[in-house]
Amino acid sequence: MFPNKRVQGMVGRRVHVEMKGERSMLEGVLTSVDDYLNLHLSVANEIENGERKRLLGSVVVRGNNVVLINPLEE
Amino acid sequence: MFPNKRVQGMVGRRVHVEMKGERSMLEGVLTSVDDYLNLHLSVANEIENGERKRLLGSVVVRGNNVVLINPLEE
Amino acid sequence: MFPNKRVQGMVGRRVHVEMKGERSMLEGVLTSVDDYLNLHLSVANEIENGERKRLLGSVVVRGNNVVLINPLEE
Amino acid sequence: MFPNKRVQGMVGRRVHVEMKGERSMLEGVLTSVDDYLNLHLSVANEIENGERKRLLGSVVVRGNNVVLINPLEE
Amino acid sequence: MFPNKRVQGMVGRRVHVEMKGERSMLEGVLTSVDDYLNLHLSVANEIENGERKRLLGSVVVRGNNVVLINPLEE
Amino acid sequence: MFPNKRVQGMVGRRVHVEMKGERSMLEGVLTSVDDYLNLHLSVANEIENGERKRLLGSVVVRGNNVVLINPLEE
Incomplete structure (x- = not known):
């Protein structure tokens, strides 16, 4: 299963996201994702x-x- | 609804924007957006x-x- | 008017540019711009x-x- | 062998990954990779x-x- | 004249280059450039x-x- | 000779590589390179x-x- 499909499989779940150049991280419910991982x-x-x-x-x-x-949670 | 459509739905509203490598953030009225999120x-x-x-x-x-x-405001 | 058209409309005018990872900014007359915002x-x-x-x-x-x-100046 | 094929050859093995702008690194089993090196x-x-x-x-x-x-380990 | 054509016009001349995330800059003779500004x-x-x-x-x-x-020098 | 062809011409030789956001650099034998400079x-x-x-x-x-x-060495 390709990495982007793997992220699509997380839709509806709570996720942890680390972003570039930010000290803080995000947690939230993944509502949608596209092929660019927006x-x-x-x-x-x-x-x-x-x-x-x-x-x-x-x-x-x-x-x-x-x-x-x-x-x-997995 | 894909993430970029979600941003298109914010046109005309006040938004908060965090940019890479900047300590300050932006707030303003979103007038237009394209597929690259410009x-x-x-x-x-x-x-x-x-x-x-x-x-x-x-x-x-x-x-x-x-x-x-x-x-x-939502 | 899409964001890149908006920048094309600034050609011939003095602009302020903030660049990634630079403390200093640029000011100058915008002579040309392409679709990538070069x-x-x-x-x-x-x-x-x-x-x-x-x-x-x-x-x-x-x-x-x-x-x-x-x-x-606008 | 092109660099991305080289990474595909690491699937199933433990890898070390350095990421941009992060002090910490990742180690884990590479389960999948695509052409963008996601x-x-x-x-x-x-x-x-x-x-x-x-x-x-x-x-x-x-x-x-x-x-x-x-x-x-190689 | 588009920005990348402008850079092509610098081939054969000495240029000053600022790079992302580097304190030092480069000076040298521009020998070739492509559309990505490599x-x-x-x-x-x-x-x-x-x-x-x-x-x-x-x-x-x-x-x-x-x-x-x-x-x-211009 | 375009910049990426220039890098292809370094295959088999020892190269010095500076990477974004890293204090350390890499030296090694360039075994392969693609058009993205992977x-x-x-x-x-x-x-x-x-x-x-x-x-x-x-x-x-x-x-x-x-x-x-x-x-x-050149």
Whole structure:
């Protein structure tokens, strides 16, 4: 299963996203993803040092700035 | 709804934009967006630590340097 | 009007350009731009803390490293 | 053998991955890879200063943010 | 004249190149350039604080990491 | 000779590679390269301040993160 299919399989689940050049990370429910790994997250929170720092709500993250993504519970 | 359609749905609304390698963020009215997530904002302000730092007015932001975008009131 | 058309509309005018990973910014007359937002500026100056730091003259800036561009007087 | 074929030849093996703008590195089993060098790793760990820092489990890494990849035992 | 044609017009001349995420800059004779602004420089030197730091000789610079390029004498 | 042909001409030779956002550099034998400047190096070493820091062996480097490449003896 190719990496982008793997991410498509995470739609509807809570995910952890690390972004390029950001100290904080994102956690939220993956609502949609396209082939460039552009992500739409709902109920997204910024996480710093393992703690919720800020509620962002609905956010779009551009794929080229996603370093890694993994599901929060598997 | 794919992530880029989601951003197109924000046209006409005030948005918050985080850019790669910048300490400050942008807030402004999203006037147009294309498939690369290049953005045109009007009445844009640079925001640092939650405060308006500088009025930029009309700006174009290149999509690959957009880390995340979310609507300011939903 | 799409963001890249918006930049094409700035040709012949003085613009302010922020680049990725640079502390200084550029100001100059936008002479040409293509679809990737590669820019050609003439009479370009490096600007740091609001002051002219260095005259660069004629420069080409690669589009993917442009964070934002806005016209200096509107 | 082209570089991306070389990475395809690492599928099923433990690999070391350095990512752009991250102090930590990843080690894990390379489960799949595509032509953009997007990677799917299973049993992935974050490594800092040669020590396991955090178990990530199953992660997808976006190819453009991969600096280098090498097999752990050859 | 589009920005990439402008760079093609610098072939055979000494140029100044600023690269992403590097403190030092490059100066050298532009020997060839392609549409991605990949550059081949001969007799290239690393420049730091206006002084020659290291002779690199013949180098290839990848276009996406070129921030700006300008001719040294016009 | 275009820049990527120039790199193809380095196959079989020892090269020096600077990568984006890394303090250390790589030296190794260039085994293969593709049009994106993805590189496969064998007998690669990490170099910091001119000294060998770590033997990496066989590595693949993603082209977009290559800042510059030059042959070690010409």
